[in-house]
Amino acid sequence: MNKGRLEAFSDGVLAIIITIMVLELKIPRGSDLAALPPIVPVLLSYVLSFAYVGIYWNNHHHLLHATPHISGGIMWANLHLLFWLSLVPVVTGWVGEHPQASWPTAIYGMLLLMAALAWMVLEQAIISRNGPESDLSRAVGRRVKEKLSGFLYAAAIGLAFVRPWAAQGIYALAALMWIIPDRRIEARATVDREGAAR
Numbered sequence: 001m002n003k004g005r006l007e008a009f010s011d012g013v014l015a016i017i018i019t020i021m022v023l024e025l026k027i028p029r030g031s032d033l034a035a036l037p038p039i040v041p042v043l044l045s046y047v048l049s050f051a052y053v054g055i056y057w058n059n060h061h062h063l064l065h066a067t068p069h070i071s072g073g074i075m076w077a078n079l080h081l082l083f084w085l086s087l088v089p090v091v092t093g094w095v096g097e098h099p100q101a102s103w104p105t106a107i108y109g110m111l112l113l114m115a116a117l118a119w120m121v122l123e124q125a126i127i128s129r130n131g132p133e134s135d136l137s138r139a140v141g142r143r144v145k146e147k148l149s150g151f152l153y154a155a156a157i158g159l160a161f162v163r164p165w166a167a168q169g170i171y172a173l174a175a176l177m178w179i180i181p182d183r184r185i186e187a188r189a190t191v192d193r194e195g196a197a198r
Contacts, residue, residue, distance in 0.1 A: 042096030
């Protein structure tokens, strides 16, 4: 199967997710700077979620670049990931409206955890289709970064019921870990290209 259609569809869904999030931002109710503080929590939740969607979009591109062949299973695994990401605008709005509340912060973490698990399912589906010697299989290795992210999300979910702001800080920290595209995949692709050139 051609992966171009899969990538184009995914790009479109992620673009719509970002569009929905920005449309949820409210215009300040006033014409002076005093009108800004009430919208700061909503804006901060938007910035964090925008970063997460951008991270998934960027890494998704690299993931598919290292994927020579796709299958029906990969397409379903990709849809599974997009399902969880499509819920980001709703949960982002909830956290923005209630930044100090435990449940919105915890649900935000649960959503991040489910998206991370869906990402690992997608990686595994690609590896299963392309073999244990594929670029992706050699690049991801033991998935230390993915496991660390999952641990941070799980810890933050529990922390949300004690200190929501600290849990939100952990979500931001986990995003910083992924802000640069997955260098493992890039490095593996570079090694393979150089080897082919020789």
